[in-house]
Amino acid sequence: MNGLHYAIIALMGKDSKINTIKKAFGIAVRRKRHKMNLSQEDFANRADIHRTYVSSIELGKVDVGISVAYKIAAALNTPLNLLIKEAEKNL
Secondary structure (H helix, E strand, O other), X not given: OOHHHHHHHHHHHHHHHHHHHHHHHHXXXXXXXXXXXXXXXXXXXXXXXXXXXXXXXXXXXXXXXXXXXXXXXXXXXXXXXXXXXXXXXXX
């Protein structure tokens, strides 16, 4: 194998880790939302994001920017750092 092949394999592993953290964050959001007995629609309204985006976040299908992550945490009445810590438990 050449250096390029190893670089591609390393990047694929990085993508896998990114997908894992996205899914872990989504799980943390869903758990908190369920504990608050909020529907996706009610939660989306509180966070000022679209309901379908909530679904995509909870399924780990999208990258969440810092401003959206902050809005999500605020809608869950949770500091962002604690929401991230909760996500890390799901890794």
